[in-house]
Amino acid sequence: MITELNAILTIAFRDLTKLLRDRARIAANFIFPTIFIGILGTSLQSNLSNQLPYNFLTFVFTGVVGQTLFQSTASGIISLVEDRQTDFAQELFISPISRYSIVIGKILGETLVSFVQVFGVILFALVFRVPLDLMALLRLFPFFVAISFFGGAFGLMVMANLSEQRSANQIFPFLLFPQYFLAGVFNPIQNLPLPLTIASRLAPMTYAIDLVRSVYYANSPQKPYTTLFPPFLNLAVVTVFFVIFISIGTYLFVRNEKNR
Secondary structure (H helix, E strand, C coil): CHHHHHHHHHHHHHHHHHHHHCHHHHHHCCHHHHHHHHHHHHHHHHHHCCCCCCCHHHHHHHHHHHHHHHHHHHHHCCHHHHHHHCCHHHHHHCCCCCHHHHHHHHHHHHHHHHHHHHHHHHHHHHHCCCCCCHHHHHHHHHHHHHHHHHHHHHHHHHHCCCCCHHHHHHHHHHHHHHHHHHCCCCCCCCCCCHHHHHHHHHCHHHHHHHHHHHHHCCCCCCHHHHCCCCHHHHHHHHHHHHHHHHHHHHHHHHHHHHCC
16 A cells, blocks of 8 residues: 555656646646636626626636636646657556556646646636635635546546547547536526537536535525536536546556557
């Protein structure tokens, strides 16, 4: 157990170190919240302030937090493809550790990366004076781990069968970008046409974002206007999807590495 834990932490620390050394990547991670909280959220809030029963800036902020946790961890798993191309993955596989330890280590490392990014988003929201309930925000932190691991499992399932980083860079955005709208990162999704409602409920990111909002707005009269499901239901769906994604993704990843 000590050997496996040491392997998990070492792999995780490697990914966190790569982020801290890449200043351009850190700066790029703040472009999204700058656009959608600072520009889009502020402009729409001024136009919709008298039409919505909730603060639109706070609504967008909670969506960006859920999206950042999910996408950052999922996108970070793309490094598995890079590791495969540089044969670093093969070096891991000849080490005397469990295959699951390798996968968990990668997801844990990208979870730490996503936490760094979310901390930046929170600071950004404070600078822009987004109305925040700090106690509600503190309640969210235990759920941040679940959402990050959920995103990592989704990324693993998608990336496990890709052999080239170029393919990953082309396919993965195609899977993620539609979920921004289907999951309601910056738009309400309570009343959508039937085809979009079905697509929204099938999008994994929907439950990550709704989990953030259902916990944040749990004690607020704005809850009926900002959330879809109660927290326990969102958490149950996230848990089930995580088990499915991590099982399929790990199986495909291990099988493909053995067949090389």
